[in-house]
Amino acid sequence: MDVELAKPFIKAAVSVISTMAFITPRAGKPFVKKNSVAQGDVTGLVGLTGEKNGSVSLSFSKACAVAIVKNMLGDDISDIMNDVKDAVGEITNMVSGQARAGLAEKGLVFQGSTPSVIMGDGHTISHMARTPIMAIPFETDHGGFTIEFCFE
Amino acid sequence: MAMLDGFRDKDFLEQVTILNEIAASKDISNLPGLMDLFRRPVGDTSIDFMVVNALTAVLSGNEAKTVEGLASGNAGYRTLCIRVIGEYGFSSAGPMLTSLGENETDPDQLQEILSALSRIEAPDALPLFRKHSQSPDAFTSALCVEMLGRMGDTASAPALMALVEGNETDESYERCELTTWKAVEALAALGTEETLGFLVEKLHHKNPTVRRIITDTLVHTGEPSLPLLSRVFEQGDTDEKILAANLLGFIGHRKGADALVAGLDKGLAGDANVRYAVYEALGRIGTMKGLICLMDGLKETDELILMAVVAALELHVSPGVIKALTALLTKANEQSDRLARAVINSKAVRLFDALYEFEGAAAALIDALAESRDPEILEAFRDKLEEIGGDRAEEDLARLPRDVAAARKALAADDSRSMLALHRSILTDLGFEPLTGANGQEAFAFVEAGEPMELVITDMNMPIMDGMELVEKLRSTEGYENVPVIMVTTESEASQRNLAQKAGVTAFITKPFKPDALKAKILEVLGA
Numbered sequence: 001m002d003v004e005l006a007k008p009f010i011k012a013a014v015s016v017i018s019t020m021a022f023i024t025p026r027a028g029k030p031f032v033k034k035n036s037v038a039q040g041d042v043t044g045l046v047g048l049t050g051e052k053n054g055s056v057s058l059s060f061s062k063a064c065a066v067a068i069v070k071n072m073l074g075d076d077i078s079d080i081m082n083d084v085k086d087a088v089g090e091i092t093n094m095v096s097g098q099a100r101a102g103l104a105e106k107g108l109v110f111q112g113s114t115p116s117v118i119m120g121d122g123h124t125i126s127h128m129a130r131t132p133i134m135a136i137p138f139e140t141d142h143g144g145f146t147i148e149f150c151f152e
Numbered sequence: 153m154a155m156l157d158g159f160r161d162k163d164f165l166e167q168v169t170i171l172n173e174i175a176a177s178k179d180i181s182n183l184p185g186l187m188d189l190f191r192r193p194v195g196d197t198s199i200d201f202m203v204v205n206a207l208t209a210v211l212s213g214n215e216a217k218t219v220e221g222l223a224s225g226n227a228g229y230r231t232l233c234i235r236v237i238g239e240y241g242f243s244s245a246g247p248m249l250t251s252l253g254e255n256e257t258d259p260d261q262l263q264e265i266l267s268a269l270s271r272i273e274a275p276d277a278l279p280l281f282r283k284h285s286q287s288p289d290a291f292t293s294a295l296c297v298e299m300l301g302r303m304g305d306t307a308s309a310p311a312l313m314a315l316v317e318g319n320e321t322d323e324s325y326e327r328c329e330l331t332t333w334k335a336v337e338a339l340a341a342l343g344t345e346e347t348l349g350f351l352v353e354k355l356h357h358k359n360p361t362v363r364r365i366i367t368d369t370l371v372h373t374g375e376p377s378l379p380l381l382s383r384v385f386e387q388g389d390t391d392e393k394i395l396a397a398n399l400l401g402f403i404g405h406r407k408g409a410d411a412l413v414a415g416l417d418k419g420l421a422g423d424a425n426v427r428y429a430v431y432e433a434l435g436r437i438g439t440m441k442g443l444i445c446l447m448d449g450l451k452e453t454d455e456l457i458l459m460a461v462v463a464a465l466e467l468h469v470s471p472g473v474i475k476a477l478t479a480l481l482t483k484a485n486e487q488s489d490r491l492a493r494a495v496i497n498s499k500a501v502r503l504f505d506a507l508y509e510f511e512g513a514a515a516a517l518i519d520a521l522a523e524s525r526d527p528e529i530l531e532a533f534r535d536k537l538e539e540i541g542g543d544r545a546e547e548d549l550a551r552l553p554r555d556v557a558a559a560r561k562a563l564a565a566d567d568s569r570s571m572l573a574l575h576r577s578i579l580t581d582l583g584f585e586p587l588t589g590a591n592g593q594e595a596f597a598f599v600e601a602g603e604p605m606e607l608v609i610t611d612m613n614m615p616i617m618d619g620m621e622l623v624e625k626l627r628s629t630e631g632y633e634n635v636p637v638i639m640v641t642t643e644s645e646a647s648q649r650n651l652a653q654k655a656g657v658t659a660f661i662t663k664p665f666k667p668d669a670l671k672a673k674i675l676e677v678l679g680a
Contacts, residue, residue, distance in 0.1 A: 003294040003330060004267050030290050032328040034361045034621075106267070107239030122628070126593065132333050132365055 002052070002151050006030065006134060008102030009056060009147055012095045013138065020091065021071040025145070028137040033148065040146065041065065042084055043118045043125055044092025048100075050110035054151035055127050056099075058092050060143075062121065067142030081119070089117045156185030160194055167194075171202040178213035186210060191226060208236055215242045222248050231264060238268030246274030253280050263292055270299050278303060285311065285331075294330040301338025306347075312339050313350050320358045328361035336362065340369045343376055352380045355395055364615065371402045378403065382411035386420060391642065393420070394429040401433025409437040413445050424664040425642065427452070428460045432568065435464020443468055447476050450491065455667060458494040460570040466500040474506045482512035492520035497577040498570060499529055501536050508540055518548045525553065526580035562607040564588045565595035565622060566640070567614040575609050578667050582674060592617030596625055599632065607674060608637045612652065620648075620655050627656040636677035638670075 010027050018024045040059025047055050060068070069077065069087045077083050092115040100110045118125055127133055127150035134149045155170055162170070174182045186207045193200040211218045211233065219242060221233030234252075237245040246269070253265040266284060269277040277299075285296040285308070297315065300308040315335040319325065339347040351370055357363045370377045378400070385396035400408035412430050421427045431449050434442035446468075449461035465473055477495075481488050495503055495517060507513040521533055530552055537545045562584040564575035572588045579586040587603060589595030591614040599605065608626065610619040617625075619639055626632040636658040641649065649660055659677050661670055 003291045003298070003334070004270075007263065007291055030330050032330060032333045032361050032365070034328070106235050124593075124596075124625075132328075132361070134330065 002131075002134065002149070004106075005052075005103065005108070005151070006136065006149055008099040009095065009149070010136060011102060012098035013058065013147055016091055016094045016098060017068065017140075020094070021068040021087075023067060023071060023140050023142060025138040025140045028139060030134055030136045033133040033135045039122065039124050041119070041121050041123070042088050043123070044088045044115050045118065045125065046092055046096045046115045047113035048096075048110045048151075049113075051103075051108045052110075052151045054149065056096065056150075057125065057127070057148045058088070058095065058145060059148070060088060060145040063143035064140055064145050067140070085117045085119060089115050092117070155179075155182055156189070159185070159189065164196070164199070167199050168202065171199070171206045175202075175206040175209040178210050180210060180214050180217060182206075183210055183214075183217060187229065190229060190232075204232065207232060208239075211236045212240045215240075215244060218242055219245045219248060222252055227261075231261070234264050234268045238271040241272050243272045243274065246272060246276045250274060250276045250280055253277070259289055259292070263289075263295075266292060266295055270295060270302075273299075273303065275303070278305060281305075282308060282311075285315075290330045294334045297331050297334040297338055301334070301341035304342060306342055306344060309339065309342055309344070309347050309350075312342075312347075316350075316354060316357070316362070319362060325358040328359050328365070332359075332362055333365055336365050336369050340373045343373065345380075348373065348377050348380055352377065352384060355384075355392075355399075360618065367399060370399055374403050375405055375407070378405055378407050378411070381408070382415075385411060385415050386418075390423050390426060393423070393426045394642075397426065397429035397433045401429075401436040404437050406437065406439050409434055409439040409442040412437075413441045416445060424454055424457060428457050428570070428664075431457065431460040431464050432570070435460075435467050438468050443470075443473070447473070450476070450480055451487070453487065453490065454664070455490060455494065456570065456574050456664065458490060459498045459573050460568075462491070462494040462500050462503065463498045463570050463573070466498065466503050469502045469506050474503075474510075477503065477507060478510045478513040481507065481516040482510075484516070488516055489520070492516040493577075496520045496524055496529060496533070497526075498573040499532050501532055504533060505536055505540070508537075508545075511544075514544070514548070518551060522551050522553065524577075524580065525583070526576055527585060529576070529580075559585075560606050561585045561587060561603055562609070563595050563598055563603075563605045564609045565590075565592055565614065565619065566609075566611040567591055568611070571611065571640070574667065575670075578670055578674070579607075579609075582671060591615055592619060592622030592625075596622055599626065599629060604631070605635055607678065608635060609670075609674075610637065610639055612639055612641045612648065620652055623652065623655045623657055638673055638677060 014025055041062040042065040043057050043059040045055060045057045065084050065088055069083045072087055073083060096112040100112055103110060131151060136147045138145050155174060159167060159170065186203060189203045190207055218233050218236050221229055222245065224230050237249065249265055249269055253262060253269065256262045256265055281296040281299045284292050285300060287293040297312065300312065312335040315331050319329050319332040336351065339351055351366050354366055355363065357366060381396045381399050384392050388396060397412060400412060412433055415421060416430060421430050431446060434446055446461055446464050452458045452461060480491055504517060507517060524530055534549060534552060537549050560583060562579045564572060564579065564586055566572045566575065567590050576586045576588060587598045593616045610622055612619040623637055626637065637656065638659050638661060639652055639657045640661055640663055642663050659673055661673050
């Protein structure tokens with residue numbers, strides 16, 4: 001059942017990032033993570049409650065996050081740190097919203113929390129879960145990002 | 153049809169009201185009208201969305217009509233019916249949905265069908281699940297594999313085992329596939345002696361994630377895995393014995409404790425590490441037989457094993473345990489000193505609380521405590537003494553050293569409580585303030601918090617983040633490029649030392665070891 005939840009998130013991520021940032025991500029082969037630590041330079045994280053409880057994170061490499069911001073804002077970047085934070089938060093929110101709408105069509109209703117954004121080169125964040133965590137790697141022409149799912 | 157007559161000419165608010173009423177009443181007579189609106193949308197996103205909702209509501213009240221919809225020529229309507237069937241569990245759709253799935257070539261649509269079939273657990277769909285359990289799409293195959301387990305398809309057991317083994321080849325073992333995860337769970341769900349036996353055999357799977365999933369799954373399976381694990385404990389080599397003892401402890405079933413006690417009686421736990429694991433497991437399970445065994449364990453002379461015994465008894469404080477401990481502690485011999493140190497170093501505050509009543513025992517414990525230089529331990533027992541109160545506690549409090557906080561800090565990571573306690577006591581003896589974590593991640597949190605460490609001691613295998621990863625992270629952290637790292641390994645992990653050395657480990661020590669050996673190693677790496 002948990003694998004069913006992943007597809008709408010993949011679709012949403014591809015659609016949101018290609019629409020908003022004109023970057024088309026290519027989904028790689030999903031796998032089960034060794035540990036509960038998400039690693040990246042910028043991470044957007046949302047909590048989900050409803051059918052099941054859990055969290056979903058989008059962790060971007062620095063290059064990928066910056067490329068997204070540049071494509072979204074053009075040359076109008078005033079404070080790169082703040083803009084990256086805003087953009088990743090916004091993208092996470094949109095992906096979460098669109099994916100939840102997709103899940104609701106299948107009768108799986110989730111509420112999403114407001115996203116949090118964590119920044120810092122090579123930072124780690126922990127999903128609180130005892131169950132295995134599913135990760136889906138994405139490639140773009142500007143570096144990669146990973147979506148991770150973790151449900152109770 | 154009456155409600156939807158002239159719908160397109162009505163204004164927005166009227167349309168909303170009508171659709172809401174239909175969704176609430178689920179009146180099937182509105183179906184033709186709704187289908188017309190679905191096929192030829194009005195063009196307003198919110199109204200069109202409400203039409204879908206109303207249609208879903210009406211269909212949800214009528215199984216026969218929904219199943220009929222599977223034959224519709226309109227792909228959108230067909231998908232809607234498939235989703236309604238899944239959501240509302242319309243099991244009569246099984247045969248038709250299955251035949252639809254057999255002819256479906258579009259992967260997305262196939263996923264919809266399989267997902268609905270999985271939710272109604274349609275028996276007819278079993279061949280379809282079998283077929284697509286080998287699908288190149290990881291999500292589709294994972295879903296099908298999960299279903300094979302849920303539907304108890306023992307005929308698929310060999311295929312499921314092949315999936316787990318396929319993840320062990322030289323090209324594939326570095327990543328745990330979704331299907332492997334689901335195959336392990338499915339094999340456990342099948343629950344036959346053969347499938348559980350296979351999982352027990354694969355406890356040493358090449359991929360660490362798969363290993364962990366198998367371990368968790370067997371623990372979750374509980375009682376049915378007990379006989380198999382007991383057999384491994386009896387017949388396996390040292391490593392297998394330790395692993396089996398750990399799992400029996402986590403399962404926490406009485407029969408597991410019986411098997412461990414029987415094993416001890418038969419002399420199967422001659423190896424110190426095995427004995428250590430057995431005592432830890434017995435503490436987790438806590439049966440009467442196990443407790444008697446633990447009381448015997450109080451005669452152990454190895455400090456580390458004694459700490460495991462004490463930590464196990466700490467979980468089962470009873471008048472019998474306290475009586476026996478009091479007798480041993482008041483003997484004033486080498487063993488009573490060792491025991492007192494074990495109670496203090498493993499921070500067994502509950503045992504301490506109960507033993508303090510007896511003056512002789514209390515005196516032995518306070519002697520050991522007064523020698524401790526570990527601020528955390530001192531604080532824990534100081535709090536306890538303050539809570540106990542009275543003249544004697546006041547006097548004892550005055551005897552304890554104050555302000556022992558050391559300026560030098562050291563980090564220790566181990567998932568065994570007793571090992572951590574041992575590291576604490578060794579590090580404080582050497583004048584370090586020890587910071588400890590039950591896995592790499594907890595330990596690394598101290599580093600991230602900016603605590604400067606002069607030394608790191610870590611176990612190799614730990615849940616969440618293992619020692620190897622911890623070392624890699626440390627080495628890529630500013631200021632930690634050269635901090636000495638000692639890794640604690642077992643004999644059988646020697647093969648992985650090469651990798652660990654590459655990751656940046658400074659020195660190794662093999663379990664079991666005497667506290668003095670680790671002390672010497674620490675001084676060696678610190679160049680003292």
